[in-house]
Amino acid sequence: MADQEVKLTLVEKLGRVDRRIVFLLMGIAVLIPLLVHYTTTIPASPIVQNVFDKVESLPAGSKILVSFDYAPSTAPENQPMATSITRHCFEKGHRIYMISLWATGPRQAMELIDDIITPEFPGKVNGIDWIHLGFKAGGQGLINTLLSDFTAMYTTDVNGRAVGDFPMMNGIKSLRDFDLIYCIGSGQPGNKEWIQFAGDPGRIPVGGGTTAVMAPQLYPYYPKQTVGLLGGLQGAAEYEAALIAAYPKYKSMSRVASEKMGPQVSAHLVIAAFIILGNVTYLIERRRQKKQK
Amino acid sequence: MTGRANLLAILIIALAIPAMALAEAAVVDETGQSIAPVELPLPPSDLRVYDSPSDHGGSVSLSWRRSPDDGAGRGLVTGYQILRSDIPEGGFVEVGRTLKGIETFTDKQEVTNGKRYYYRIAAVSAGGLSAEVAAGPVIASQQWFNKKRANLLVVACILVVAIVYYIYLGAKGRDLYIRRIAGLEAVGEAVGRATEMGRPVLFIPGIQDMDNVQTVAGITILGEIAKMTAQYETRLEVPVSRSIVMSTGRETVRQAYLEAGRPDLYSDDMVHYITDEQFGYVAAVDGIMVRERPAACFYLGAFFAESLILAETGSSIGAIQVAGTAMPTQIPFFVAACDYTLIGEELFAASAYLSKDKKMLGSIKGQDAGKAIAAAFIVVGVALVTLATLTGNDVIGEAGAWIKNLFALRM
Amino acid sequence: MKRTIPLLITFAVGLILIIAMFIPHDPFFDMDRNFSIFYDVIAVFAFILGGGNLLRVHLDKVYQKRRDWKYSIVTLTGFFLMLLAGLFKIGVQSTLQNGVVIGHWAGDFQGTGSLFKYLYDCTFQPLQSTMFALLAFFVASASYRAFRAKTIEASILLVAAFVILIRPTPLGYYLTFWLPDPLKFLTISNLSTWILAVPNMVGQRAIMIGIALGIVSTSLRLILGIERGYLGGE
Numbered sequence: 001m002a003d004q005e006v007k008l009t010l011v012e013k014l015g016r017v018d019r020r021i022v023f024l025l026m027g028i029a030v031l032i033p034l035l036v037h038y039t040t041t042i043p044a045s046p047i048v049q050n051v052f053d054k055v056e057s058l059p060a061g062s063k064i065l066v067s068f069d070y071a072p073s074t075a076p077e078n079q080p081m082a083t084s085i086t087r088h089c090f091e092k093g094h095r096i097y098m099i100s101l102w103a104t105g106p107r108q109a110m111e112l113i114d115d116i117i118t119p120e121f122p123g124k125v126n127g128i129d130w131i132h133l134g135f136k137a138g139g140q141g142l143i144n145t146l147l148s149d150f151t152a153m154y155t156t157d158v159n160g161r162a163v164g165d166f167p168m169m170n171g172i173k174s175l176r177d178f179d180l181i182y183c184i185g186s187g188q189p190g191n192k193e194w195i196q197f198a199g200d201p202g203r204i205p206v207g208g209g210t211t212a213v214m215a216p217q218l219y220p221y222y223p224k225q226t227v228g229l230l231g232g233l234q235g236a237a238e239y240e241a242a243l244i245a246a247y248p249k250y251k252s253m254s255r256v257a258s259e260k261m262g263p264q265v266s267a268h269l270v271i272a273a274f275i276i277l278g279n280v281t282y283l284i285e286r287r288r289q290k291k292q293k
Numbered sequence: 294m295t296g297r298a299n300l301l302a303i304l305i306i307a308l309a310i311p312a313m314a315l316a317e318a319a320v321v322d323e324t325g326q327s328i329a330p331v332e333l334p335l336p337p338s339d340l341r342v343y344d345s346p347s348d349h350g351g352s353v354s355l356s357w358r359r360s361p362d363d364g365a366g367r368g369l370v371t372g373y374q375i376l377r378s379d380i381p382e383g384g385f386v387e388v389g390r391t392l393k394g395i396e397t398f399t400d401k402q403e404v405t406n407g408k409r410y411y412y413r414i415a416a417v418s419a420g421g422l423s424a425e426v427a428a429g430p431v432i433a434s435q436q437w438f439n440k441k442r443a444n445l446l447v448v449a450c451i452l453v454v455a456i457v458y459y460i461y462l463g464a465k466g467r468d469l470y471i472r473r474i475a476g477l478e479a480v481g482e483a484v485g486r487a488t489e490m491g492r493p494v495l496f497i498p499g500i501q502d503m504d505n506v507q508t509v510a511g512i513t514i515l516g517e518i519a520k521m522t523a524q525y526e527t528r529l530e531v532p533v534s535r536s537i538v539m540s541t542g543r544e545t546v547r548q549a550y551l552e553a554g555r556p557d558l559y560s561d562d563m564v565h566y567i568t569d570e571q572f573g574y575v576a577a578v579d580g581i582m583v584r585e586r587p588a589a590c591f592y593l594g595a596f597f598a599e600s601l602i603l604a605e606t607g608s609s610i611g612a613i614q615v616a617g618t619a620m621p622t623q624i625p626f627f628v629a630a631c632d633y634t635l636i637g638e639e640l641f642a643a644s645a646y647l648s649k650d651k652k653m654l655g656s657i658k659g660q661d662a663g664k665a666i667a668a669a670f671i672v673v674g675v676a677l678v679t680l681a682t683l684t685g686n687d688v689i690g691e692a693g694a695w696i697k698n699l700f701a702l703r704m
Numbered sequence: 705m706k707r708t709i710p711l712l713i714t715f716a717v718g719l720i721l722i723i724a725m726f727i728p729h730d731p732f733f734d735m736d737r738n739f740s741i742f743y744d745v746i747a748v749f750a751f752i753l754g755g756g757n758l759l760r761v762h763l764d765k766v767y768q769k770r771r772d773w774k775y776s777i778v779t780l781t782g783f784f785l786m787l788l789a790g791l792f793k794i795g796v797q798s799t800l801q802n803g804v805v806i807g808h809w810a811g812d813f814q815g816t817g818s819l820f821k822y823l824y825d826c827t828f829q830p831l832q833s834t835m836f837a838l839l840a841f842f843v844a845s846a847s848y849r850a851f852r853a854k855t856i857e858a859s860i861l862l863v864a865a866f867v868i869l870i871r872p873t874p875l876g877y878y879l880t881f882w883l884p885d886p887l888k889f890l891t892i893s894n895l896s897t898w899i900l901a902v903p904n905m906v907g908q909r910a911i912m913i914g915i916a917l918g919i920v921s922t923s924l925r926l927i928l929g930i931e932r933g934y935l936g937g938e
Contacts, residue, residue, distance in 0.1 A: 219901030536754030641918030
């Protein structure tokens with residue numbers, strides 16, 4: 001049996017690396033950035049920069065509707081988007097109105113309030129600078145109703161207080177009273193519904209973020225029907241980069257997306273390296289076989 | 294003198310009336326000093342109220358012509374107030390408001406079918422409301438046909454006629470050409486390989502329930518594969534993630550073994566339930582693959598994130614893999630990791646293709662006819678829109694928009 | 705008869721649900737949603753069949769000490785542990801809500817302190833995440849194996865995948881950031897967005913059109929009784 005074993009050349013060996021070696025290198029590529037807290041700064045792409053520029057260009061006191069349309073399962077991708085938009089809005093002095101089309105959304109909004117708003121912006125007051133209105137069922141039907149009558153659906157905040165008690169609700173009659181609708185989505189209802197049933201018919205600027213898997217389905221809406229889009233963790237990291245470029249103080253604060261991009265970037269490089277290796281060895285072998293013929 | 298006195302009287306009256314009107318509208322502050330008179334906008338006109346069409350009732354639609362002071366004239370209007378009552382004389386309550394520039398409203402606030410309603414509308418301004426315009430009565434009701442879906446009905450009828458026509462041709466015995474589908478040609482080869490190696494065949498009908506048409510397609514293909522495994526006396530294993538799929542799968546495999554003349558080889562344990570939980574199911578199936586080392590793996594049905602885990606594990610044990618799914622996000626993973634992949638509609642054509650039944654082959658032909666019709670409309674529509682963009686011709690633009698609206702889905 | 709009645713039911717229900725799509729009037733309004741709910745109710749009863757089968761298969765394996773019977777003990781242990789923890793609400797504490805004591809049995813089986821929640825959070829969730837994490841490794845091995853320039857189509861796939869892969873990396877930025885403005889569309893970032901937004905969407909939409917037609921064709925076969933494989937025998 002040993003006599004019949006074909007002795008592989010180095011090139012052939014490199015073209016047939018044991019999958020366990022691949023797994024090991026992937027594991028190292030993901031582990032090391034996590035252990036050393038490697039943070040990468042990815043310059044914002046145009047599609048993300050546009051969202052940033054839109055928020056930046058709005059005058060202080062603008063009304064931003066943020067819709068939390070995701071579940072805890074996609075929070076690793078979506079929650080950093082919520083954090084970045086909140087920091088950006090409060091830096092600009094905008095007012096944030098939090099709602100949700102998903103039953104799991106309010107929990108994520110509460111997480112934002114507890115982890116970011118309360119500790120980082122203690123001067124921002126509930127009812128004056130931000131308000132959490134909670135979840136309402138109905139999906140696109142709800143959006144349709146909100147387009148003509150917002151307070152018919154949202155009569156109280158998430159704690160049961162009448163919206164009339166909050167100064168920032170004065171003058172809010174419909175979705176058209178908002179300066180930007182920012183949807184953080186991961187499925188349906190989500191970004192597409194906000195664009196189709198609010199942005200388009202109501203001529204209201206719509207932006208936001210979604211998971212990496214859903215993002216390609218929304219690119220066709222850019223730039224005419226959506227001001228921009230944060231696609232997955234990378235989009236969130238790019239927005240953080242844009243935020244740091246404009247407000248350097250955030251460089252020293254926790255940047256969850258950028259920190260999580262470390263392992264993703266190194267993993268991508270490992271996969272790219274293996275693809276290059278596989279193709280180089282394949283082309284060399286093919287050339288050799290042609291020469292032999 | 295009389296004439297002059299009359300003229301003077303008329304002049305006084307003519308001046309007094311607007312003065313009185315202004316005086317009514319004029320606001321006086323607490324100190325008694327009068328401040329600038331408040332202007333009220335002119336009312337909207339032509340208010341129409343009607344039962345909202347093509348719905349389940351519970352909805353009334355309103356339309357009106359904007360107030361002359363809306364966006365023009367004195368520009369006073371900020372919106373419109375809509376009021377409703379059960380009686381025309383009074384008892385009107387607000388049911389909604391719109392912003393300026395809007396000329397329609399749909400009232401869905403607790404509208405009872407069969408009841409008469411009366412509506413009034415007024416223009417809203419900073420100074421107050423205009424005079425009201427009334428209309429009614431209107432009765433909300435359910436309709437028997439949803440006209441918004443008429444285009445969908447037409448398209449569906451065209452498709453059904455095409456499919457039924459080709460099924461009819463197939464039933465008549467006409468030979469219908471279906472192109473070779475590599476993945477389906479490989480099914481026999483895969484089962485044969487498993488037989489030669491003395492290893493089992495693994496079949497995964499997806500992770501969705503029988504209410505998903507992909508699972509139904511998977512189970513019907515299972516019937517064809519079970520016939521082969523019965524003939525070749527190859528062991529078949531079908532771990533499933535839904536209980537109803539288990540029951541259906543068992544019936545299908547039992548019948549297949551019966552038709553192949555080998556009911557003695559059938560056992561209920563061939564089709565067994567694991568768990569509904571996605572990753573628990575995948576972990577169990579991976580364990581089966583690594584322990585049992587099937588020589589042929591079939592993944593035919595609806596899959597989600599677990600598709601690559603299954604395919605890579607199958608690849609690691611050296612199995613020949615045939616996959617098929619109609620989940621667009623999972624197809625690339627199967628294409629990358631499996632030997633053969635049935636993409637989208639090929640999964641639905643598989644049972645017909647394998648059975649070689651002429652009526653079923655006819656349905657594939659009909660589906661192709663539907664695709665040809667869709668392609669034709671796409672080409673024409675794209676050409677029109679492109680031409681309109683390049684030439685700026687309105688007529689071509691409208692033709693393109695008409696085709697787009699033909700297929701627009703209005704629910 | 706065993707096949708005829710199900711075929712008739714399939715035909716009647718299929719036809720009624722198609723018609724109901726176009727009739728907003730009662731009783732057709734929301735009929736598809738109601739039928740879905742009925743199906744869910746039936747599926748819940750079917751859980752008993754599935755759970756029973758699972759128990760029978762593994763108990764049989766343990767009893768007969770067939771190959772790998774020890775794995776079956778793990779399965780049965782996990783099954784009964786979660787079932788009993790949830791059924792008997794082990795660990796669920798009484799709480800006071802609005803002055804009313806909500807006792808152990810009235811509490812949520814996933815409430816604070818419950819064994820079920822503990823097992824769910826500490827074993828089930830990490831296991832689920834672990835299985836999901838396998839995808840990262842499998843993507844690497846699948847890419848290494850599959851993305852070879854064997855044909856022109858494979859080469860195009862390879863280039864597109866490579867562009868999208870390196871987009872978030874410093875390599876992707878430094879490779880093309882220097883391009884002048886008229887060629888900015890060729891930067892990895894813009895190219896990547898274009899690949900996802902145009903050719904990728906084109907392919908996905910074409911596949912979706914085919915899938916939709918395939919579903920229509922399969923559904924018609926089922927409704928008309930031409931496709932009967934799923935029904936079983938006489």
